[in-house]
Amino acid sequence: MEQRHLGRTGLRVSRIGLGTLTWGRDTDDHDAAEQLKAFWEAGGTLVDTADVYGGGEAEYLLGQLIDGLVPRRDLVIATKAGSVADPYRRFDGSRGHLLAALDDSLERLGTDHVDLWQIHAFDPVTPLEETLQALDLAVSSGRARYAGVSNFCGWQLAKAATWQLASPGVRTRVASTQMEYSLLQRGVEREVLPAALDLGVGLLPSSPLGRGVLTGKYRSGTPADSRGASELLAPFVEPYLDEAASRVVDAVATAADGLATTPLQVALAWVRDRPGVVAPIVGARNAQQLTEALSVEALSLPDEICQALDDVSAPVHRYPDQDWSTL
Numbered sequence: 001m002e003q004r005h006l007g008r009t010g011l012r013v014s015r016i017g018l019g020t021l022t023w024g025r026d027t028d029d030h031d032a033a034e035q036l037k038a039f040w041e042a043g044g045t046l047v048d049t050a051d052v053y054g055g056g057e058a059e060y061l062l063g064q065l066i067d068g069l070v071p072r073r074d075l076v077i078a079t080k081a082g083s084v085a086d087p088y089r090r091f092d093g094s095r096g097h098l099l100a101a102l103d104d105s106l107e108r109l110g111t112d113h114v115d116l117w118q119i120h121a122f123d124p125v126t127p128l129e130e131t132l133q134a135l136d137l138a139v140s141s142g143r144a145r146y147a148g149v150s151n152f153c154g155w156q157l158a159k160a161a162t163w164q165l166a167s168p169g170v171r172t173r174v175a176s177t178q179m180e181y182s183l184l185q186r187g188v189e190r191e192v193l194p195a196a197l198d199l200g201v202g203l204l205p206s207s208p209l210g211r212g213v214l215t216g217k218y219r220s221g222t223p224a225d226s227r228g229a230s231e232l233l234a235p236f237v238e239p240y241l242d243e244a245a246s247r248v249v250d251a252v253a254t255a256a257d258g259l260a261t262t263p264l265q266v267a268l269a270w271v272r273d274r275p276g277v278v279a280p281i282v283g284a285r286n287a288q289q290l291t292e293a294l295s296v297e298a299l300s301l302p303d304e305i306c307q308a309l310d311d312v313s314a315p316v317h318r319y320p321d322q323d324w325s326t327l
Contacts, residue, residue: 001043001297004278007175008200011115011146013076015272016294017046017204019283024057027285032061033069034287040070042294048178048204048281050080050120051105063110078116078204079105080150080178082123082131093123093131102138117144118178121151128156132163132171139172148176148204154191161199176202176278182271183248183313184210184240190321197276205271208280213240214267216253225285251312255305265296270309272296 003012018039023032036047049058059079066072081101084092092098102117117138119131135147149160161174177196179188181203188203196203209215212227218241227233228241249263256263271280284290301309 001045001294003045005202006116006146006148006278007173007196007202009146009173009175009202011076011175013046013279014044015279016044016268016296017048017078017279017281018044018290019206019281020047020049020058020062021053021283022058022285023049024054024061029061029064031286033065035284035290036062036065036070038287038291039294040074042291042297044294045074045076046078046204046279046281047075048078050083051101051108052080052083052085052120056104056108059105059108063108066110072111076115077109077111078118078148079109079114080118080120081105082120089125091121091123093119093121093126093128093134095130095134095137098131098134099137102134102143106143113143113145115145116148116176117146118148118150118176119152122149122153122156128160129163129167132160135164135172135174136170140170146175147172148178148201149174150178152177152179152192154195157192157201158195158199161195161201165199174199174201176204178204178206178281180207181205181274181277181280182208182210183214183252183267183309184245186313186315189315190317193276202278203276204278205280208271208282209264209267210240210245210249211237213237213245214249214252214263216249216256216263219246219249219253248309248313251309255301255309259299259301259305261299262292264292265299266301266305266309268293268296269299269301270306273300273306 001014004015081098138144164171181188222228228237252263252266256266282293
């Protein structure tokens with residue numbers, strides 16, 4: 001699998017990442033092992049998790065598989081901290097919480113460092129410089145090799161990345177930002193992606209298949225074994241089942257027919273090769289689904305197909321998100 005630099009850093013990662021959101025919850029240890037082995041054998045390196053996935057079970061499960069199944073040195077392990085199970089405070093970006101969470105993650109993962117440590121979301125009640133100091137301390141102590149953020153809007157990302165570049169002292173560059181990005185969710189193109197490109201921050205798209213909708217499996221209804229049929233995840237899928245999304249899914253299916261491939265591969269290839277994207281993070285229910293996604297490595301979409309998909313999924317960008325002189 002092709003390797004790409006993570007933002008403006010020396011770290012190289014596979015251009016498809018393996019997501020573990022469902023590990024320890026919907027994905028058991030057998031399926032997780034099969035996924036990790038298939039991913040590694042295909043040349044994948046970037047494995048993304050978080051301290052809250054499965055209540056910590058995703059990290060623990062990944063830790064059990066490292067070395068016994070896949071050599072630690074062959075993986076780029078990325079995790080996140082900052083989300084908390086508190087109805088009154090969804091995110092805690094305080095230095096104390098973040099560093100304690102990192103120590104807990106390392107214990108569950110059974111390793112002395114993670115390759116990429118990410119702030120899960122912006123905390124509006126903690127000074128940003130305090131949150132960013134946790135990144136500096138994590139890297140300077142050797143507990144993390146690189147640092148990134150997740151779910152930061154445009155001004156938040158620009159402020160964080162600029163602070164790390166311009167503030168006095170030894171600061172850790174923001175290497176990446178993880179955001180939802182797909183043909184059904186192109187909101188990052190307004191401000192996040194321009195900021196990332198300007199500041200040398202690599203984009204790691206989450207939900208690159210539109211929460212599964214872009215695979216086309218919902219075109220004739222909701223499959224019984226799908227996320228859309230799950231009581232827990234149905235609200236996660238429902239926003240992408242409207243008429244506008246249906247038009248995009250139809251266009252993806254048409255392109256797939258013309259290329260003799262699958263809608264999954266078309267949708268994934270589109271987002272993988274967008275400017276600024278480093279590695280879409282793919283979460284699969286089983287190894288078979290993951291193998292289909294990994295087979296996208298051989299696919300490059302023709303320019304005319306990309307343009308057609310761009311047109312049918314184009315978000316509305318008006319003042320001040322586009323050049324004012326064109327309005």
